[in-house]
Amino acid sequence: MQFTNQVILITGASNGIGRQLAVDLATRGAIVAGCGRSIPRLKEVLVEVRRASPRSAMIGCDVGDAEQVRGMMAKVLADYGRIDILINNAGVGMRQPFVDMPLETVEEIMRTNFLGAVYCAHEVLPSMIARGAGHIVNISSGAGKIGTLNMAAYCGSKFAMNGWSESLYYELKPLGVNVSIICPGPVQTEFNRDFRDSEPKSPAKLIVTTEAVCREVIKAIEKNKFEVILPRWLALLCAFKRHMPNLFRHLAQRRFDSYVSRIAPTPRGSRMTGTDGMD
Numbered sequence: 060m061q062f063t064n065q066v067i068l069i070t071g072a073s074n075g076i077g078r079q080l081a082v083d084l085a086t087r088g089a090i091v092a093g094c095g096r097s098i099p100r101l102k103e104v105l106v107e108v109r110r111a112s113p114r115s116a117m118i119g120c121d122v123g124d125a126e127q128v129r130g131m132m133a134k135v136l137a138d139y140g141r142i143d144i145l146i147n148n149a150g151v152g153m154r155q156p157f158v159d160m161p162l163e164t165v166e167e168i169m170r171t172n173f174l175g176a177v178y179c180a181h182e183v184l185p186s187m188i189a190r191g192a193g194h195i196v197n198i199s200s201g202a203g204k205i206g207t208l209n210m211a212a213y214c215g216s217k218f219a220m221n222g223w224s225e226s227l228y229y230e231l232k233p234l235g236v237n238v239s240i241i242c243p244g245p246v247q248t249e250f251n252r253d254f255r256d257s258e259p260k261s262p263a264k265l266i267v268t269t270e271a272v273c274r275e276v277i278k279a280i281e282k283n284k285f286e287v288i289l290p291r292w293l294a295l296l297c298a299f300k301r302h303m304p305n306l307f308r309h310l311a312q313r314r315f316d317s318y319v320s321r322i323a324p325t326p327r328g329s330r331m332t333g334t335d336g337m338d
């Protein structure tokens with residue numbers, strides 16, 4: 060019954076893991092405020108969530124836009140008086156060699172996955188600290204523990220999230236606010252629909268379901284765990300990397316080597332540099 064009448068803000072609640080979390084937590088009695096950019100999808104989720112939790116709401120918000128986040132947080136705090144738990148789940152991903160990835164895509168990934176969580180936490184923390192209570196749950200990834208081929212921008216965003224979360228943990232614990240990170244292996248959602256069949260494919264043992272991720276999120280909140288890595292195989296791989304980093308990197312390189320594109324990247328056109336045209 061721990062979640063009854065708890066106000067839980069979930070970013071990226073219109074789809075995938077966030078949607079499942081919204082439904083599961085509403086069923087446990089929480090008041091869910093969810094956000095996303097797709098209003099039609101949010102409306103669908105709201106119908107489902109309100110069956111269990113009539114006071115729940117969905118709000119259109121791009122978490123990569125600090126102004127929109129400020130507006131959303133102000134509305135939720137005004138409507139419910141507090142936010143007990145913030146779940147930073149909104150995220151985007153892309154698998155592509157880094158040199159071929161436009162900087163705009165790198166920026167979008169960092170802005171959504173990392174800065175989006177930062178903006179939300181920055182807005183909600185003063186009220187949590189004032190009450191001496193609260194929990195911030197950051198949905199990270201196995202890609203925040205282990206660098207993966209052709210996922211440099213995504214891994215960068217999730218490693219950043221993990222380092223930020225670890226630092227926040229120390230800063231906030233004495234103030235009564237808990238921090239958790241959840242690092243799942245690949246989950247079959249819309250997130251990776253376009254690249255899940257590209258090589259190198261994720262080993263079947265590392266794949267998890269949205270339901271399993273949600274169970275672990277709920278357990279992490281209930282038991283106040285800092286870090287959860289799932290499935291167990293991924294946790295074992297992370298332990299292997301931690302204890303034998305050189306051997307791990309050697310074996311990973313051997314696995315990835317045949318998938319590295321040997322073709323020179325296409326020139327990105329005639330971009331001006333600082334000194335071009337200054338004769």
Ligand SMILES: NC(=O)c1ccc[n+]([C@@H]2O[C@H](COP(=O)([O-])OP(=O)(O)OC[C@H]3O[C@@H](n4cnc5c(N)ncnc54)[C@H](OP(=O)(O)O)[C@@H]3O)[C@@H](O)[C@H]2O)c1
Pocket residue numbers: 070071072073074075076077078094095096097098100120121122123147148149150151152171172198199200201242243244245246247248249250251
């Ligand atoms: N699927 C995986 O393999 C996997 C594995 C490990 C970790 N994760 C992490 O789990 C989280 C959820 O991913 P998922 O698999 O559930 O993906 P998903 O099915 O694509 O859902 C992503 C959610 O994030 C929202 N979102 C994306 N950009 C946003 C933005 N700028 N502002 C607000 N909302 C935004 C989407 O809503 P709108 O489109 O309506 O904005 C959607 O609700 C992500 O952080 C992801 O990195 C995923």
